[in-house]
Amino acid sequence: MLSRALCGTGRQLAPALGYLGSRQKHSLPDLPYDYGALEPHINAQIMQLHHSKHHAAYVNNLNDTEEKYKEALAKEMEFHHVGQSGPELLISSDLPTLASQSAGISGDVTAQIALQPALKFNGGGHINHSIFWTNLSPDGGGEPKGELLEAIKRDFGSFDKFKEKLTAASVGVQGSGWGWLGFNKERGHLQIAACPNQDPLQGTTGLIPLLGIDVWEHAYYLQYKNVRPDYLKAIWNVINWENVTERYMACKK
């Protein structure tokens, strides 16, 4: 299940459903602006493919994976009894008693573990992109204000130094991944991190995601080709500092 982050997006549970264990599937969130709204910094073709194809696939595959995971959780494995083996197990009248003493394993653990990569990949993809769309805005750009700006100055020296560091971390990702501005709750400070593939920041590092930069090639290639640094230069023009600030304020509590 998509664990509800301390701050940031959570999955909507439908209270009206009421059945224990029943839940709504994950769904593709609407983009808060038109596909062309971030031009010329990120073009409409990229935004349309990125949202309606890539993110949509993560959502669908996440739902499929969670279905399979539910089945694996529910499945009962054969019990292993000391002194018994094979078909005897299944017809033994002592089964209920022995079961409680047995080293039996309920739930198909192997299947659950086999599903982990798909859950991390598609679940992470859904989390990451849901945050990303809100981190961008046609009215974005410039610098943050108030408490977030103060924290940035405190933890990085200046806004420009922060910008350099996050840019370098994002450009430097080898292969597919994300650059992140995150909040370290334990230490109470901002931190820059990079994650590979769709590994979600909070799930893998504990940092609370504030601002993510998608550096998978699909995020920029149609417009910037191999020149990832040009994409990074451009994206600073559409960063939604209001949203990043909201996320920061929610963490600081």
Added chain:
Amino acid sequence: MLSRALCGTGRQLAPALGYLGSRQKHSLPDLPYDYGALEPHINAQIMQLHHSKHHAAYVNNLNDTEEKYKEALAKGDVTAQIALQPALKFNGGGHINHSIFWTNLSPDGGGEPKGELLEAIKRDFGSFDKFKEKLTAASVGVQGSGWGWLGFNKERGHLQIAACPNQDPLQGTTGLIPLLGIDVWEHAYYLQYKNVRPDYLKAIWNVINWENVTERYMACKK
């Protein structure tokens, strides 16, 4: 240093240099065909960017990394050597992988292999079609950037399909000898196929250079 694979491409050492320890830098190999030669299966724009920008960058960065590594070695600085490992694997792997890849493709490619390679494929996968399905699935299924591979397991004397993440080179990380690689980094197909990686896979079978794959196989089998 680019370790010379048991079979496949090796780096040319210039015997004329003669100095102990001196060596030529790595260089971008020429593409054996024009950028547009693999159309309509892989378009010219992709081939040009892929070869002259992406592969070229791996070569340049590999040379830089090896320079730094040489310095660290000379100083006996183990920490610095270890810190350089990711860059060496990434850029070195990128250079190895792409050097193999260009030879694995040909405008005269496609169809099926013949002779010993075909027999080995039938023996190890059941049929050519089953092999094609497996390598396609392995390549499509790579999460993120990486490569699908047909490799040769020298220990067991059989063919094997594998997938590697990022630019991890097949032989260096698994011991399998690379015969045929399928680049599934998005830069390998996105401009033409967008998010539909399976369509790229369908198309690439039309330009596989089975002569080259067979050469690599025969060199391994010895």
